[in-house]
Amino acid sequence: MKNIFYIIFLFFSSLIFSQNQPYIYGSFESNSQLLQNDQSLDFISPEDNFRSNNYFQINYQINNILAGIQYEGYLPSSLLGFYPELDNQNKITNYFIKIQNEKSDITVGSFYEQFGNGLIFRSWEDRQLGINNAIKGIKLKYYPSDNIELTALYGQQRDGFNYTASTIQGLNTEINLNQMLNLKEVDLSIGSSIVNRYQENGANDSIPSNVSAYGGRLNMYAGDFSLNIEGVIKDPDVIANENNLVSNRLYDGTALQVDLGYSKKGIGINTTFRRLENFNFYSDRLAEGNIYNQKTLSFTPTLSKQQDYLLTNIYVYNSQPRLVMNSIEKRSGEVGFQNDFYYTFDKDNLLGKYKTKIAFNFSYWSGIESTFNQDNSYDVKFIGNGDRYYRDLNLEIKNRWNSKLRTAITFLDVIIDKGITLGGPLGVQGDIKAKVGVIEANYLHANGKSSRGVLQHLWTKNDRKNWLGLVYEYGISSSVNVFVSDGWNYGRSDKIHYYNLGGSYSKNSTRVSLNYGRQRGGLICIGGVCRYVPESNGFNLNLSYSF
């Protein structure tokens, strides 16, 4: 608390010297649920059947000084499936002051940062996933010239309402070479990073107290082509499972990502290759593989198309960067690629005078072929022929027929390892093969009201068999919207309906939404990071307001 008063003191002492008007901005967000028993889902509401996550942040800027705080309250409990450490707590969780000038800036307190594309380090916040792994400490940025950016940081990482015992240090450089090398035809930039974790090893001398990761990257744009390469190696470290060390043996880790793109007006192609071998970096060595995505330093999201229809969302992939060595399964990581293709037809074509758009995506992810030896070491190929974890193929065609009607047709063909969707070991339980078709229509009525209808079907002989999905949304005005939806799992003997209905109101920076219905259990993935949510039934109320 003393720290906060110190910041306030700084706010107002700066006010006295200031010539400019200060300004204040911030936001409030509240997400609540009221749960009820549902026999069909075998869902028994927990004792705290009202649960609520609340966030309030306020920032104050004057001249070159910006300061802010964030308050969070999870009262009386956090939403179902969130990190249990948050339950029944409320506090000012983040506070910072940042002083900027042209050549440098300094932040003291909580901060977020990302090096490169985050493979080596990313601290960030995602409220829907329950992630806030801000670092509390000090961050310096220095710009010796327009083309160079240097970052140094030092601190401890947030873990729920506490901080991890380890200290994190990081250094990052970004260099834009265009001016230095007087490049005309290409844009070229390079970067490098080091991130170190110091964590005491207690009485165990055979495990390292210092573990570092070293990364390098290159980004190049030449005409219509782009190339991004990033590689990271991590010092040998122990591996852990469910808060226990697997052994005292140390294993190093590596990550490599290559993106190659070609695009010009009307056409875009992008291919991403990524290989992750034992590539997990946490601020606590025992946190490896925790299901709540807490204490992460490295950011290794799933690289496949992010689905957002009711039924395309059921069989989703979750990245598998870990080295796992136990009696049930042995695997060393993940390798694969995804491919995107976007194309827009010229104005006049068979489907009318508006431009028809096509998007195609393909991805394939598997384990890395490895042989595991008696002494707990392993030999690994660069790619090899490992177990297939996931493969999908998406095709989407969007067309506008006239000023009133737009349609979209989507087709998805997916194969996923049962272990990814249902849990348990990978590569031994068999696959789920499914196909999904979606037809969506958007219609603008003459009186300014709008309709959106989605019809979808999922075909599979595995797991929970076939599904039928329906969504209807009615826009009463640009601020008021209501919807009903149902995902009907009719292929199963109990033929369960996952119905939902609700509405939202949105005006300026205020948004309120309320819905009632059944939540399908499974992985909820946002930006490639997945959180498991249990089945439930009840009301959800979301409020957000910014000022």
Place this chain on the structure above:
Amino acid sequence: MRNFIFLSVFLLSFAGFSQKTLPNINLKTFEGDKVNVADLTSNDKIAILSLWATWCVPCIKELDAINELYDEWKTQVDFEVYAISVDDSRSINRAKALVNGKGWEHNILLDTNHNLKRSLGASAIPVTIIVRNNKILYQHTGYRNGDEYELFEKLKTLSKE
């Protein structure tokens, strides 16, 4: 808790002085050049800023719709569109392919670690704002078919003020 309430009331009492202004935040272009949000609309220029992502279907619908009408609108109001991607590293490399593949005319900026998104308090996207001289004149969250016409009416009215 009491301290918190005290602090908020204290700070909010200063909100009277403030106008809703875009924060001083650096974004990047695909090529890695730095662009400060505060510099986008100096000199009385009016602009539409839209926070979007490759995985956000309503965002893409909105930007498609604006793109289709852009030439027509431009004959009536002199404005720019800045489509600010909040894609993180999962999808950022797909963004360029998508922008070109869809033939968008918008200026694209990247907010990869959500600095702008956070400071606007945007919990859901799309968030669409109309800005002039760095002041937020209009803000809207979400998109449904037809919202682009209301956005354009706002833009026309505000551009005359």
